[in-house]
Amino acid sequence: MTSKVLLPNRIYQMDALVGLRKLESNSVDLIVTDPPYNIASKNRSTMKKGKIISTMKAWGAWDSFHSFDYDLLIMSVISECYRVLKPGGALYMFTAREQNGYFVRKAVERGFVYRNQLVMVKKNPLPSFSKSNWRSAYEACMYLTKGKPSTFNFVSQAECKNVFWYSNTRHITKHPTEKPLALIELLVAVSSNEGDLVVDPFMGSGTTAVAAQSLGRRFLGFDLEKEYIEMARERLKGVKFAERTREAA
Numbered sequence: 001m002t003s004k005v006l007l008p009n010r011i012y013q014m015d016a017l018v019g020l021r022k023l024e025s026n027s028v029d030l031i032v033t034d035p036p037y038n039i040a041s042k043n044r045s046t047m048k049k050g051k052i053i054s055t056m057k058a059w060g061a062w063d064s065f066h067s068f069d070y071d072l073l074i075m076s077v078i079s080e081c082y083r084v085l086k087p088g089g090a091l092y093m094f095t096a097r098e099q100n101g102y103f104v105r106k107a108v109e110r111g112f113v114y115r116n117q118l119v120m121v122k123k124n125p126l127p128s129f130s131k132s133n134w135r136s137a138y139e140a141c142m143y144l145t146k147g148k149p150s151t152f153n154f155v156s157q158a159e160c161k162n163v164f165w166y167s168n169t170r171h172i173t174k175h176p177t178e179k180p181l182a183l184i185e186l187l188v189a190v191s192s193n194e195g196d197l198v199v200d201p202f203m204g205s206g207t208t209a210v211a212a213q214s215l216g217r218r219f220l221g222f223d224l225e226k227e228y229i230e231m232a233r234e235r236l237k238g239v240k241f242a243e244r245t246r247e248a249a
C-alpha cells in the first residue's frame with residue numbers, strides 16, 4: 001500500500017512535505033519533480049506567450065524564499081523522497097543551475113547515489129538585454145537513485161543522452177514554468193515500468209501526471225495552488241495510453 005490516506009492517480013492541494021510524509025516508506029518507484037528554483041526575487045525575465053515579462057509577475061510568491069528556508073525545504077523534500085522510494089527507485093529533480101551541485105552533494109550525504117546530471121538546452125533562449133553576460137540557455141536536473149537502479153529502460157543511443165534540446169515557447173498550459181512533456185515522458189519511460197507509481201510533489205500544470213498516465217503508470221502529486229491543480233486535472237481528462245510525445249528537432 002502506498003498511503004493510508006492518499007489515493008493514486010490524484011493530485012492533492014497540499015504542501016509537498018506534508019504530502020510526502022503521508023506516503024509509506026519504500027512505496028514509490030519513481031519521483032520526477034521540479035520544485036521552485038528560488039529565483040523570482042532576483043527579478044529575472046521570462047517569456048509568456050512570446051512576450052518578455054518579469055519572473056515576479058509570472059510566478060507570484062511561490063518562487064521566493066529566504067535562502068535558509070529554501071535549503072531546508074529542498075533538503076527535507078530530498079530526505080522524504082529517499083524514504084518513500086523503493087530500493088532501486090530514482091529521483092529526477094530540477095533545480096536552478098547554481099544550486100544543482102550543492103543539492104546533489106547533500107542528497108548523496110542523505111544516502112542517494114548520484115547517477116548523472118541532465119541538461120535541458122533551450123533552442124530559443126531570451127536575448128541578453130545588457131549584453132554584459134552569457135545568455136542563459138539551459139536548465140539542470142539531477143538523476144539520483146536509492147542504491148543500484150532497479151529500472152533503466154535504455155531507449156536508444158540518440159535519446160539516452162544527458163543533453164536534451166527543447167523549444168521553450170511550446171507551452172500547453174498557462175503555467176509559467178511548464179516543463180517539456182517529451183522530456184518528462186522520456187524520464188518516466190526510462191526509469192519506470194507500466195503499473196509503477198510515479199510521484200511529483202510539486203506538480204504544477206501536471207506534466208509528470210500526464211506523462212505517467214499516457215505511459216500506463218500510476219501517479220500521485222501535490223501542489224499548493226488551486227489554479228494549477230485545476231489546470232492539471234483538466235489536462236489529464238484527455239490523456240489516453242499512448243506513444244511518447246517526441247519533440248521535433
Ligand SMILES: C[S@@+](CC[C@H](N)C(=O)[O-])C[C@H]1O[C@@H](n2cnc3c(N)ncnc32)[C@H](O)[C@@H]1O
Pocket residue numbers: 014015016017033034035036037062175177178179180201202203204205206207208222223224225228
Ligand atoms: C516549477 S513549478 C512546477 C512546474 C511543473 N513541472 C510543470 O511542468 O508544470 C513548481 C510548482 O510548485 C508549487 N509549489 C510551491 N511550493 C510548494 C510546496 N511547498 N508544496 C507543494 N507545491 C508547491 C508551485 O505552485 C508550482 O506550481
